[in-house]
Amino acid sequence: MNKLVYVVIGIAIAIQFIRPDFKNLPVDDKVALNTDPKVMSILKTSCYDCHSSETKYPWYQNVAPVSWIMSDHIVRGRKALDFSNWANIDPKVKLLRLERAKQVVNNNMMPKHDYLMMHKNAVLDNSEKQTLVEFFDLQIIELGGTPNRLKELDK
Ligand code: HEC
Numbered sequence: 001m002n003k004l005v006y007v008v009i010g011i012a013i014a015i016q017f018i019r020p021d022f023k024n025l026p027v028d029d030k031v032a033l034n035t036d037p038k039v040m041s042i043l044k045t046s047c048y049d050c051h052s053s054e055t056k057y058p059w060y061q062n063v064a065p066v067s068w069i070m071s072d073h074i075v076r077g078r079k080a081l082d083f084s085n086w087a088n089i090d091p092k093v094k095l096l097r098l099e100r101a102k103q104v105v106n107n108n109m110m111p112k113h114d115y116l117m118m119h120k121n122a123v124l125d126n127s128e129k130q131t132l133v134e135f136f137d138l139q140i141i142e143l144g145g146t147p148n149r150l151k152e153l154d155k
Contacts, residue, residue, distance in 0.1 A: 015064040020071030022061055025053045025084070033086035039135045043083060046111050046122040050077030053084040058118070073112065095145045098136045102148075105132050 032052075034040070048054050050073050060066050081097050082089070089097070104110040106129065111122050124132070137147040 016062075018064060018068070019062065020067050022055075022057055022067075022071065022074070024055055027053050027084050031085055031087045033083040035135065038131060042124070042128050042132055046124055046128075048083065049115070049119070049122075050074050050112070051081045051083050052078070053082070060118075069114070073115070091143050095140060095143055098140050098143075098145075099148060102133050102136045105129050105136075 033043070043051075044054070049056055055074055057070075061070060081101070101110075105124065108124075111119070111124075116123055140147045
């Protein structure tokens with residue numbers, strides 16, 4: 001067999017030993033988001049794998065280099081927005097994230113495309129997007145902010 005094939009197989013095996021540390025921290029019900037069941041169900045299906053401590057790990061979580069990409073998404077996703085830490089997020093930061101959340105949902109930037117390839121059920125249809133955007137707007141109003149959409153209507 002071609003030497004190169006052995007090299008490639010060797011590398012494929014060697015990288016399996018570099019394993020990310022996948023952990024879900026315990027969820028505190030007093031801090032975690034808890035809202036309308038319809039909203040919760042959409043968020044849990046489409047966002048929670050990267051934006052909460054309730055990540056569901058698939059069998060390929062241990063197969064490098066997919067595991068590295070997954071771990072990167074989860075670490076950065078939780079840092080950007082963690083629904084399991086909802087009550088503790090600084091209100092100013094939360095307002096910004098909520099505005100961004102509306103944008104990323106409307107522009108199909110979230111859930112991430114590579115994730116959707118493996119999680120077809122996480123694709124948002126229009127009515128689910130609308131439910132999420134309405135929820136984000138309500139949260140913005142609760143925090144004393146004015147959703148951009150309403151700001152434009154004021155003009
Ligand atoms: C596969 C993992 C993954 C899924 C699923 C996912 N996200 Fe993200 N999200 C990320 C990562 C990683 C970031 C960090 C910034 C980046 O890479 O775009 C992020 C960033 C964000 C941000 C901050 C963006 C900014 O620029 O401030 C928001 C808001 C967000 N996601 C909302 C959502 C919502 C809402 C859902 C579900 C509809 C969702 N995400 C699903 C991985 C994910």
